[in-house]
Amino acid sequence: MSVQLPGLLEDLELVRKDFPILGRTLADGHPLVYLDSANTSQKPQVVIDTMVDHLERHNANVSRAVHQLGGESTEAFEAARDKVAAFIHAPSRDEVVFTKNATEALNLLANTMAWPGELQVGPGDEVLITEMEHHSNIVPWQLLTERTGATLRWFGLTDDGRLDLSNIDELVNERTKVVSLVWVSNMLGTVNPVREIADRAHQVGASVIVDASQAVPQMPVDVVASGADFLVFTGHKVVGPTGIGVLWGRRDLLGKLPPFHGGGEMIRTVTMERSTYADIPARFEAGTPPIVEAVGLGAAVDYLGHLGMADVRAHEEAITGYLLEGLATVGGLSIMGPTTVSDRGGAVAFELDEVHPHDVAQLLDSRGIAVRAGHHCAKPAHRRFGVQSSVRVSTYLYTTPEEIDALVEGLEYTKKYFRVD
Amino acid sequence: MSVQLPGLLEDLELVRKDFPILGRTLADGHPLVYLDSANTSQKPQVVIDTMVDHLERHNANVSRAVHQLGGESTEAFEAARDKVAAFIHAPSRDEVVFTKNATEALNLLANTMAWPGELQVGPGDEVLITEMEHHSNIVPWQLLTERTGATLRWFGLTDDGRLDLSNIDELVNERTKVVSLVWVSNMLGTVNPVREIADRAHQVGASVIVDASQAVPQMPVDVVASGADFLVFTGHKVVGPTGIGVLWGRRDLLGKLPPFHGGGEMIRTVTMERSTYADIPARFEAGTPPIVEAVGLGAAVDYLGHLGMADVRAHEEAITGYLLEGLATVGGLSIMGPTTVSDRGGAVAFELDEVHPHDVAQLLDSRGIAVRAGHHCAKPAHRRFGVQSSVRVSTYLYTTPEEIDALVEGLEYTKKYFRVD
Amino acid sequence: MSDLDAMYQEIILDHYKHPHRAGLREPYGSEVHHVNPTCGDEVTLRVHLDGTGEDAVVEDVSYDALGCSISQASVSVLTDLLVGKRVGDALEVHEAFVTLMQGRGGVEPDEDVLEDGVAFAGVAKFPARIKCALLGWMAWKDATSQVVAHPDHEEQS
Amino acid sequence: MSDLDAMYQEIILDHYKHPHRAGLREPYGSEVHHVNPTCGDEVTLRVHLDGTGEDAVVEDVSYDALGCSISQASVSVLTDLLVGKRVGDALEVHEAFVTLMQGRGGVEPDEDVLEDGVAFAGVAKFPARIKCALLGWMAWKDATSQVVAHPDHEEQS
Numbered sequence A, B: 001m002s003v004q005l006p007g008l009l010e011d012l013e014l015v016r017k018d019f020p021i022l023g024r025t026l027a028d029g030h031p032l033v034y035l036d037s038a039n040t041s042q043k044p045q046v047v048i049d050t051m052v053d054h055l056e057r058h059n060a061n062v063s064r065a066v067h068q069l070g071g072e073s074t075e076a077f078e079a080a081r082d083k084v085a086a087f088i089h090a091p092s093r094d095e096v097v098f099t100k101n102a103t104e105a106l107n108l109l110a111n112t113m114a115w116p117g118e119l120q121v122g123p124g125d126e127v128l129i130t131e132m133e134h135h136s137n138i139v140p141w142q143l144l145t146e147r148t149g150a151t152l153r154w155f156g157l158t159d160d161g162r163l164d165l166s167n168i169d170e171l172v173n174e175r176t177k178v179v180s181l182v183w184v185s186n187m188l189g190t191v192n193p194v195r196e197i198a199d200r201a202h203q204v205g206a207s208v209i210v211d212a213s214q215a216v217p218q219m220p221v222d223v224v225a226s227g228a229d230f231l232v233f234t235g236h237k238v239v240g241p242t243g244i245g246v247l248w249g250r251r252d253l254l255g256k257l258p259p260f261h262g263g264g265e266m267i268r269t270v271t272m273e274r275s276t277y278a279d280i281p282a283r284f285e286a287g288t289p290p291i292v293e294a295v296g297l298g299a300a301v302d303y304l305g306h307l308g309m310a311d312v313r314a315h316e317e318a319i320t321g322y323l324l325e326g327l328a329t330v331g332g333l334s335i336m337g338p339t340t341v342s343d344r345g346g347a348v349a350f351e352l353d354e355v356h357p358h359d360v361a362q363l364l365d366s367r368g369i370a371v372r373a374g375h376h377c378a379k380p381a382h383r384r385f386g387v388q389s390s391v392r393v394s395t396y397l398y399t400t401p402e403e404i405d406a407l408v409e410g411l412e413y414t415k416k417y418f419r420v421d
Numbered sequence C, D: 001m002s003d004l005d006a007m008y009q010e011i012i013l014d015h016y017k018h019p020h021r022a023g024l025r026e027p028y029g030s031e032v033h034h035v036n037p038t039c040g041d042e043v044t045l046r047v048h049l050d051g052t053g054e055d056a057v058v059e060d061v062s063y064d065a066l067g068c069s070i071s072q073a074s075v076s077v078l079t080d081l082l083v084g085k086r087v088g089d090a091l092e093v094h095e096a097f098v099t100l101m102q103g104r105g106g107v108e109p110d111e112d113v114l115e116d117g118v119a120f121a122g123v124a125k126f127p128a129r130i131k132c133a134l135l136g137w138m139a140w141k142d143a144t145s146q147v148v149a150h151p152d153h154e155e156q157s
Ligand SMILES: Cc1ncc(COP(=O)(O)O)c(C=O)c1O
Pocket: A264, A286, A287, A288, A289, B038, B039, B101, B102, B103, B104, B134, B136, B137, B182, B184, B185, B186, B211, B213, B214, B234, B235, B236, B245, B377
C-alpha cells in the first residue's frame, strides 16, 4: 500500500483477505471497489463458514426439541444473543430481541404503542423525529400517529447538515411521548448528540428510541451510556447476514409493551378462551426465529470485537478524512452534510454539477466502483437540501486510500464523459 | 437398503447424500435418525452452496443500487420470487410477498385487518379458525378480535382428529369475515378439505387464509385450485433456510390491505406531510429483505421441483404408512389423529402409556433418534384430546424404512428402560 | 463500442442537454405524476388529444421531468415520436419501445418505427436503468388511457 | 454409567413412580401455577408457612404436577428436602439445587445439603431438561416469596 494514513487498521491487506468478495473482478476486468457499505456491508469468511457449519452439522429448530441437534442449535442461537448483548453492553441478555432487520424493530415499537399499555400513544400525544431519518424511522411513526390521532413533529436541520436544536425546548414538551432519532445519518453522515437529546426527553418522561443502524457498525456502542431506552440496528450492516436485526430495550420498558406478533414461542399458554405471553425476549419473537442468521450475526460481532471497535472507528475517521479531502479536489462537487470528520460517520452524499447521480454511479460502475445513487431512503432530508437525489460514497473497515483515489479519478472521468468542465 | 416399499423415492440413498447433516454421527457413535422434519427440514448441499456463492460473490443490497453487484443481487432475489411463484402456481410473481416466516405472514394479515380498509375486521364480525391450528394461526386472531371487538370462532375436531364440519352452516355465516385454517396439521397430520371449506366461505363473502406450512413441503400445491385467497408457508420447512417465509395473496385482495410495516422499499414517496406506498409485493416488504435467504429458498424449491412434488408426496405416503404399521406393533401406544394414510401427512403424534413424552424423546435421543416432545405449538388440539403433550415423529423425503425400524426398536427399549410392560 | 458508450449514445446525451418540448403546457386532457421509487426520478406529464378513440391524434405531450440522462432523454424522444400520430399508431410505437427495453439487449429495434428511439437499445443491457428509460413512456400511456376512457372529460386549459 | 443412566437414577424413577406429598392440600399461604412454555409441563403448587420472616417454618408444600419424570421427581424430592425447614435454610437448599442444575455438570453436589437431590446431578448435562428439574423449585420460591411478602395475608383454608 502506498498511501499511509494515521489511524488505518493495521494489516489492512490481511483484513481485506478475510472478505472473499473483495477479490472479485467485475466486467472489463476491473477489480471491485466497494464504496456502498452503508447500504450493506460485505461478509468475512468466518461469518459465512460459521453459517455453513451450522447448516451442515447442527441445523434444527430451537427451544422446542429435546434432541441433540436441537440442543446444539439452541445453544448456538442463544450464544449469539449473549455475544450481541456483550457487544452493545446490554445490562441483560434478555433485553436483546432478534428481529428481521432494523425496520422490523422500529415497527415493533411503533406498532405495539398503538395498543393499550403503559406506553400507548393516543390523541394529543406527540411523537418527535428528525428530518434526517431513514424512511424506516419515519413511515412507522406516520402510520402510528395517523391511526391513533397523535401528532408527528420534527427536528429540522441546519444548512451544514446537523440537527437544529434551537427549538428543542418547544419540541420536547409535556405532550411528547416518544423521541425517535438516528444516531449516525445514513445520508449526511452526521453523528447526532443522542445523549443530550435523550436527557432532555427523559425530563418530560418521553421514551427515547435510537436508530443505531449506522452507528453500531462504525463505533463502540454502550446502550446505557447512549441514553437510549430502545435501540435498534440491523445485521447486514455489521458484516452479518440479511434476515436479522436487533431491538435492545430496557427491561422495564420492554415489559410494558403489549405483544407484537402472535404465534409459536411467544406464548406462555394458549387456550381457546385466551392466551398468556412469555417473558422477554421470547415474548417478541413469534415463530421460528432467524436461527442461522443469528448464528452468523454472533460470528460477525465476534469478528468486529477482535478487530476492536475503537480501531474500526479510527479507521473510518482516517478514511473519511481522506475521502473528504479527495472530493474537495473535484470541481463542481458539493457535499450535503458535515465536510469535516468531527462528529461524522463514513457516509458522504454529494451532487456533481450537470451530471445526474444515476449517471455518476453508472460511470463509476463502468470502472468497478460501487456507490449508491438515489434518495437513500431519506427523501425528506434530500428535499431539505433542495435536491431530489444524490451520490453516496460509504466506506468501511476494509476501505483503502487507493480505493478513494480510484473514486476521485472516476469522478474526473465522469465529468469528462459528460463534457462538464 | 433392505426394505422395499412401493412409492419410495428412487435413488433414496443418493438423495440422502445431498444432505450433509444426514451423515453425522451423534453421541456414543449413533448415526443421526432425524424424525423431526415437521419442526424444521434439513438442507441439501445445493441450498447451502447457493447461499455461500451469493455471500462470497454477489452480496449487495437489492433494488437500490445501480452497480453490478447490486444488479446481480437484485436479479438473484427476484429470480427467487419467480421460482416460488412457479412452485405454488401463483398467477403472478407480484402476488408473492417475502416475509420472515409463516408466523409473520399470518400476522401481516391479522394486523392489517385491524386498520381501515375494505378487509377491516370490526365489532360484530367473526373470524373462524379451527381447534387444530398452530399457535401462529391462533394468537394473531385472538389479538385481532380482542383489539377490534370481533368474535373468534372455532371448528371443533372429531375423535379421529378430523375437522368437525357438522355445524359448518352455522359457523360460516353472513358475519364471517375471515376463515383461516391449516391445510395439513403439524400435530395430527390431518389433511383438511380446504377447497370445500373455501367454497362455503366464499358464498358468504369471507376471505380464506390457508396455513400451508406443512402442505407446501409435502405435496404439489396450486394456490388457485386450493380455493385460498391468501396462503402462507415458511422457508425452513421446504429444505430452505430460516429467516424467510412466503405470503401469497390474490392480487385484488392484497391491494385492499393497508400497509403493514413502514420503511424503506415499501414507499412510493415520503414527505413530511404524508407518504404514499409502492405496489405489491414491495408494499409489504419494508426494509432490507432477507436476501440471501430468498436466494436459498429459490434453490430449495428448485431442488424439490427436480425431485418432483408428486414423487415427494408418494414417498411421504409410503413412509407414513410404514410408520403407522410400525407404531401399531408397540403396545400401549396411542396415536392422536388419523391412523390410516388417506388424507394424512407425515407427522404422527402419540402417547406411550406410563412414559412422559419428554422421557420418550430423551431415550430415543440417546440412540440418535430425533423426535419432538411437547405441545408442538398446538395446545388447544392437545387439550381436545385430553393430553398435555405428546411425542411427534415426522418424516420427510429423506426418511428411510430402516429409520422407522430404528424408531420402533427405540420405543421398545424405552418401555423396557421405564419398566413398562 | 463499449456497453457504456452504447448506452450513452450521442443522441441520448444531446436530448439530455437539449430536451425537446420540455415544460408543462395547456390545454391538456389529463395530467399524471409518476415516480421511480428506487431512485426518486419523477415526471409530471400532460397529454392533449384531438378527437376521440383510436382515431384521436396526439396533439401535444408536455412534461416536467426530474431525473437522469436516460429518463430525461427518453421522454424527450417520446414527444418527437408520438406527437402528431394517431393514438392507435402511437400505442404501437409505445409497444415497440417497451419490447426493446425489456428485451435484455436481444431485440433488434426497427429504425423505421423507433427513429431516435433505437439509441436506447444499449440501455436494455442495464437492468437497473430500464425503469429510467420507461418512466416517461409509462406516464404517457397512463395519461393517454385516462383521456381515452373519459373523452368527454372537460379539457383543462 | 452412561449419561442417560446418570440422569435417570433409580431414585428419580422411584420418585416419579411414587411421588411424595402429591396433591393439593389446605391450609396454604399462597398458590402459584408455573408452566414450562417449551414443553407444556405444568405445576400448581401451594406453600403453607408457620410463623413469619426467615424464621418461619415450611409446614407443607402440596402440588399438582403434570410433567415428565424429571419434573415430577424433582418436586417430590423438593418436598422431602424443604418441608420442616426454616425458610432461611430452605432458601439455601434451593440455591444449592439451582447452582447444581445450572453448573452444566461441573458442580460437585453436597450430599449433606441436597440428600436425594444429588441424584439430579446427571440432569445438569442435558440443557433441555434443566428447566424440567427446576420447574417445581421455581414455583416454590415464587410461592414462598409471596407468603413472606404478605405474611398477614389471610391463609386460605
Ligand atoms: C402448521 C404450521 N403453521 C405455522 C407454523 C409456523 O412456522 P414458522 O415458525 O416458521 O413461522 C408451523 C411451524 O412451526 C406449522 O407447522
